[in-house]
Amino acid sequence: MTIELQEKLQDFQTYIDAEEKIEPGDWMPDDYRAHNVRQISQHAHSEVIGMQPEGNWITRAPSLRAKKILLAKIQDEGGHGLYLYSAAETLGISRDELIEQLHEGKAKYSSVFNYPTLNWADIGAIGWLVDGAAVTNQLSLRRTSYGPYARAMFRICNEESFHQRQGYEIMMKMANGTPEQREMAQDALNRWWWPALMMFGPHDNQSQRTHKGMMWKIKRASNDELRQRFIDKTVPQAEFLGLTIPDPDLRWNPDTNQYDTGEINWDEFHQVISGNGPCNRERMDHHKKVHEEGAWVREAAAAFAAKKQAQQN
Amino acid sequence: MNNQAALFQYLLQLGDTNLIIGHRLSEMCSRGPMLEEDIALTNFALDHIGQAEVLLHFAGNVENNGRSEDDLSYRRDAEDFMNLKLVEQPNTDFAFVIGRQFLLDVYQCLLYQKLSKSTNDELAGMAARFLKESIYHQRHSAAWIERLGQGTNESLGRMQHALNQLWPYTAEMFVDNPAWANLIESGVVPSATELKKEWYERVSKVLTLSGLNMPKASAEDDSLNQSIYLEQLLAEMQYLPRTYPDAKW
Numbered sequence: 334m335t336i337e338l339q340e341k342l343q344d345f346q347t348y349i350d351a352e353e354k355i356e357p358g359d360w361m362p363d364d365y366r367a368h369n370v371r372q373i374s375q376h377a378h379s380e381v382i383g384m385q386p387e388g389n390w391i392t393r394a395p396s397l398r399a400k401k402i403l404l405a406k407i408q409d410e411g412g413h414g415l416y417l418y419s420a421a422e423t424l425g426i427s428r429d430e431l432i433e434q435l436h437e438g439k440a441k442y443s444s445v446f447n448y449p450t451l452n453w454a455d456i457g458a459i460g461w462l463v464d465g466a467a468v469t470n471q472l473s474l475r476r477t478s479y480g481p482y483a484r485a486m487f488r489i490c491n492e493e494s495f496h497q498r499q500g501y502e503i504m505m506k507m508a509n510g511t512p513e514q515r516e517m518a519q520d521a522l523n524r525w526w527w528p529a530l531m532m533f534g535p536h537d538n539q540s541q542r543t544h545k546g547m548m549w550k551i552k553r554a555s556n557d558e559l560r561q562r563f564i565d566k567t568v569p570q571a572e573f574l575g576l577t578i579p580d581p582d583l584r585w586n587p588d589t590n591q592y593d594t595g596e597i598n599w600d601e602f603h604q605v606i607s608g609n610g611p612c613n614r615e616r617m618d619h620h621k622k623v624h625e626e627g628a629w630v631r632e633a634a635a636a637f638a639a640k641k642q643a644q645q646n
Numbered sequence: 647m648n649n650q651a652a653l654f655q656y657l658l659q660l661g662d663t664n665l666i667i668g669h670r671l672s673e674m675c676s677r678g679p680m681l682e683e684d685i686a687l688t689n690f691a692l693d694h695i696g697q698a699e700v701l702l703h704f705a706g707n708v709e710n711n712g713r714s715e716d717d718l719s720y721r722r723d724a725e726d727f728m729n730l731k732l733v734e735q736p737n738t739d740f741a742f743v744i745g746r747q748f749l750l751d752v753y754q755c756l757l758y759q760k761l762s763k764s765t766n767d768e769l770a771g772m773a774a775r776f777l778k779e780s781i782y783h784q785r786h787s788a789a790w791i792e793r794l795g796q797g798t799n800e801s802l803g804r805m806q807h808a809l810n811q812l813w814p815y816t817a818e819m820f821v822d823n824p825a826w827a828n829l830i831e832s833g834v835v836p837s838a839t840e841l842k843k844e845w846y847e848r849v850s851k852v853l854t855l856s857g858l859n860m861p862k863a864s865a866e867d868d869s870l871n872q873s874i875y876l877e878q879l880l881a882e883m884q885y886l887p888r889t890y891p892d893a894k895w
Contacts, residue, residue, distance in 0.1 A: 381676075381681065384675060384676040384684075385676050388675040388676045391672045391673075391675055392669060392672060392673060392882050392883060393882060393883065393885050393886060394886075395720070395886035395887050395893075395895035396716050396720075396887075396895045397695060397698065397699045397702075397715055397716055397719055398699075399895055400672070400695055401692060401695055401696060401699070404672060404675070404688055404691055404692045404695070405692060407675055407676075407688060408685055408688045408689055408692070411681055411684055411685040411688070412685060414681055415681050415682065415685070418681070453886060453895070506894065506895060510893055510894060510895075511890060511892055511893045513890055513893065514890070514893050619676070623676065623677050623678070623679075626679070626739070627678065627679025627680060627740065628679075629798070629800050629801060629804070630679035630680070630683075630740045630794070630801070631679055631680060632797070632798055632800075632801070633793060633794050633797025633798045633800070633801030634793050634797065636797045636798050636801075637792070637793040637794075637796050637797045640796060
């Protein structure tokens with residue numbers, strides 16, 4: 334490493350340590366740029382792929398009100414995707430490249446979306462647990478060091494908190510409904526609880542990227558800290574619904590003032606991450622197929638824009 | 647048929663048309679050719695379902711039989727639906743989605759404009775609100791007609807094909823139901839036949855500008871009142887309330 338680069342890195346770290354935001358035109362280490370591209374694009378892809386499991390129930394939403402709320406919610410998620418792709422683009426990569434990386438398996442998305450939505454309560458459980466877990470993570474990301482990402486988080490968090498409340502409202506209706514509805518609610522909680530906990534990633538001592546992410550203040554809290562925050566917040570909510578969290582080892586620990594839980598099935602986690610979850614292939618095939626089917630539309634729009642441009646010149 | 651019953655039927659026609667097009671557009675969620683368009687189409691779905699909700703709520707009040715907008719949406723059989731057959735047509739490709747939307751948007755703009763002057767204040771107020779949304783929808787669909795018409799040879803071919811296929815279903819927009827004669831006479835609703843000339847001119851203007859031909863109308867179009875899609879669509883839409891009739895959602 335040259336002395337010049339060493340000085341630059343030191344200045345960069347000082348700047349970050351002073352809680353200043355890094356902006357698109359600023360100098361940044363290649364690794365910092367790559368880390369942000371990876372994290373922001375993964376976040377964007379998650380928003381977009383997440384439209385699939387929820388979209389699965391729009392046409393079957395059981396009331397007009399429920400249908401409108403779900404449509405608006407999924408539209409929000411699409412909007413977050415758009416917003417985040419734009420934030421990633423400020424780092425010098427195009428949306429086309431990001432989508433290509435997704436299709437080639439080089440970029441990831443949250444593996445929670447590789448689980449299927451099997452009954453209407455799943456729509457409640459996704460809002461309550463998946464958006465709830467996401468917002469726990471994203472609240473801390475409002476202080477992330479890359480400016481465009483931090484600013485995107487403010488808006489996204491407001492909407493995600495709303496989604497979480499909407500999800501919980503569905504769960505309340507289901508948990509207090511007919512025996513069948515109650516059964517659907519418990520079934521949904523059984524299936525979504527562990528995947529929601531997995532959303533925070535591996536334990537801190539297993540997480541490869543935590544160190545640099547924390548040093549550069551891209552990540553502001555560790556996986557385990559965030560996961561615990563989510564558990565402590567969510568367990569009483571499940572109790573209020575009268576539903577049982579599918580963890581026989583779950584208990585309040587008065588010494589630590591938090592809940593102790595059983596161990597996550599890390600084999601399942603790694604299986605899903607490496608492409609072997611229940612819906613990985615389906616999600617990716619759907620995205621690719623739609624992308625290919627839309628190619629003629631994008632070509633037509635580009636050709637039309639070029640013609641208009643030529644006419645103006 | 648007395649005036650209340652006729653108004654009920656008329657509101658069902660408006661409400662059902664919005665409900666079904668909203669359903670078709672909602673099927674496009676995660677299927678748009680680009681993210682921006684995905685969001686736009688779900689947004690229009692939301693507008694139409696919102697309009698359906700208001701119209702069917704009003705219909706329920708007019709009927710005065712205790713049926714809510716949800717009852718009317720989820721607990722009626724296909725044969726009782728009064729929507730235009732145009733809106734049942736499937737999302738064959740993006741050109742069909744845009745073509746169907748454009749033909750409907752121009753019609754709804756004209757219809758809501760007239761309805762906003764209805765002698766029924768409640769209906770007039772709703773129509774004035776819906777008109778703002780429809781003007782926006784039309785701006786969007788007309789822009790895409792132009793883009794696809796003037797884009798590439800492929801997009802021109804697909805757009806023309808979609809319009810040709812959808813065209814027969816437009817005749818139904820301009821047929822006055824005899825049961826509504828009194829409503830028309832008393833200025834509650836406009837005559838559908840009166841909308842035709844202006845609709846034709848507006849559509850023709852956009853298609854010509856886009857390098858597309860006006861499809862040919864055929865004498866049989868007027869009798870095209872059956873479609874194979876509605877039953878299937880409703881089976882999906884109504885699945886939960888029909889399977890669990892006692893549940894509240």
